[in-house]
Amino acid sequence: MMSNAAPQKRFSRFHPARLNSASRRPLRLLAYLLAIYLPAGILFSAFPLQEASTQAEEIDPFYLKLSRDGKYFFQNGQYGEAVKSLEIAFFGFIDNPKKLLECYVHLAVAHFKLKNVEKAKYYLDEINRQDLLEHLAAAQLPKGLLDEYTEITSRLSRPEGGSPEQGERQATPAPKEKPALSAPSTSRTPLRPSASKPAADRAAHLKKLKQEIKADSRNAALYFQLSGAYLEQGKTGEARSVLQDLLQLQPDNAAALFELGRTYGLEKKFVRAVELYEKAAPSLKKNIDFLYETGKAYFELQDYAKARVQFSAAQAINKSYRETENYLVRLDEIERIRKQKAERYLGEARAQKDRDKKTDLYLRALGQDSSNIDVYFELSGVLCDGQQYKQAVQVIAVLLEARISDPRIPVELGKAYLLSKNYGRAITVLSEGRSSGGYSPELSYLLAKAYLGKKMFREAESELARLVGQSPDYKDAAALLQECRKKKK
Numbered sequence: 001m002m003s004n005a006a007p008q009k010r011f012s013r014f015h016p017a018r019l020n021s022a023s024r025r026p027l028r029l030l031a032y033l034l035a036i037y038l039p040a041g042i043l044f045s046a047f048p049l050q051e052a053s054t055q056a057e058e059i060d061p062f063y064l065k066l067s068r069d070g071k072y073f074f075q076n077g078q079y080g081e082a083v084k085s086l087e088i089a090f091f092g093f094i095d096n097p098k099k100l101l102e103c104y105v106h107l108a109v110a111h112f113k114l115k116n117v118e119k120a121k122y123y124l125d126e127i128n129r130q131d132l133l134e135h136l137a138a139a140q141l142p143k144g145l146l147d148e149y150t151e152i153t154s155r156l157s158r159p160e161g162g163s164p165e166q167g168e169r170q171a172t173p174a175p176k177e178k179p180a181l182s183a184p185s186t187s188r189t190p191l192r193p194s195a196s197k198p199a200a201d202r203a204a205h206l207k208k209l210k211q212e213i214k215a216d217s218r219n220a221a222l223y224f225q226l227s228g229a230y231l232e233q234g235k236t237g238e239a240r241s242v243l244q245d246l247l248q249l250q251p252d253n254a255a256a257l258f259e260l261g262r263t264y265g266l267e268k269k270f271v272r273a274v275e276l277y278e279k280a281a282p283s284l285k286k287n288i289d290f291l292y293e294t295g296k297a298y299f300e301l302q303d304y305a306k307a308r309v310q311f312s313a314a315q316a317i318n319k320s321y322r323e324t325e326n327y328l329v330r331l332d333e334i335e336r337i338r339k340q341k342a343e344r345y346l347g348e349a350r351a352q353k354d355r356d357k358k359t360d361l362y363l364r365a366l367g368q369d370s371s372n373i374d375v376y377f378e379l380s381g382v383l384c385d386g387q388q389y390k391q392a393v394q395v396i397a398v399l400l401e402a403r404i405s406d407p408r409i410p411v412e413l414g415k416a417y418l419l420s421k422n423y424g425r426a427i428t429v430l431s432e433g434r435s436s437g438g439y440s441p442e443l444s445y446l447l448a449k450a451y452l453g454k455k456m457f458r459e460a461e462s463e464l465a466r467l468v469g470q471s472p473d474y475k476d477a478a479a480l481l482q483e484c485r486k487k488k489k
Helices: 026-034 040-046 061-075 079-093 097-113 117-129 143-156 164-168 199-215 220-232 236-249 254-266 270-284 288-300 304-317 324-351 355-368 373-385 389-401 408-419 423-435 441-453 457-470 477-488
Strands: none
Touching (some): 061 097, 079 097, 079 324, 117 143, 199 220, 220 236, 236 254, 254 288, 288 304, 288 324, 324 355, 324 373, 355 373, 389 408, 441 477
């Protein structure tokens, strides 16, 4: 909500067409502010996380065709061609888990048959990471394909990892002379134990670390080792408890905040993870592992603008770091699809005659792309036409909260206040707009009418005289000037 003394610099003469990535806060603020005033049905349908329409209706036909082509190639044994089609198609299914699961299963099996084991593992991991198996019952997957998927999952989950050749023949594996070792994990900060141990050894290791911590309770490295040992066993709750103990002693330990956030991420508690990452950020903003994990958390929360910032920073350090490039490609595609939808909603909004439906469509457009400033002004105008002045003020106040500078802001705010007969607030806003260099005939006209509403005839006469001197034929300014002079007498 804007105060009477809003900073004048917000109304400086600057007219950006779109919000930059650092200022893309209006969507969240708009949802919060308009929820107070707009009918629940309209607001509920306006934003992507709350959208009531079926996702299948909004899948681009381009991606559906690619998916059909990929499945056709797959069924005919043309796995290379299938991969080419499906690795583009899945971008269109990011918001449709059933379709995404179908796509990933085909890709995993196709890559395995092409002996691309790492790629097959990647898609299997994505299925697990995104919990796509929850949608298995709804997915349209042939039994034969499901059997192959299950077999490949089983093979690749073994320590030896299986092999593509084993996927094509069922020969009995030769006896091994010694057990295969798991691949060494990449180094992470802080360091974690990497070698697998028998259960008895693991228990002894945990006991030893606990004793060492008891003897040297301020040694942070010991806490990291103990939490890492728990994570190796999949005990995220115990790992969290260890890191929380460390943070009780060292609340500003950035590495501990990061590791605790990453542990929450493993539990898919991304809101809590992001809270911890943001606390650690000042100390770890150049740590590529931190940037990557933070980007992943924002991505999972569908805060795509912030995810892009983190992944771009990671890529600036190391272009090929883990899946950074893949995430950025996905973000580009998400943004393209969302802007495409926003433009469609915007076109429908401008053509719609029914005011409630028009408002709904404008909100849908903002729900897909909150960076188009023009939409806020158009929506504010629609709300004013419907005498929803408070809501109109809230829409423009969102731009103020995001620190957007545009000369239309004081005009639109002043108009909404004037129409709601809040003359004092209108005078404040319009005066600030003019003093910061945002003069326009409309601003001057609205300010004069606000003075008249407040019965400040001397100020109204002065403003109208200035306006008529510069724009003699502007609306009914000349007639208002004569009326004002009569009232002053």
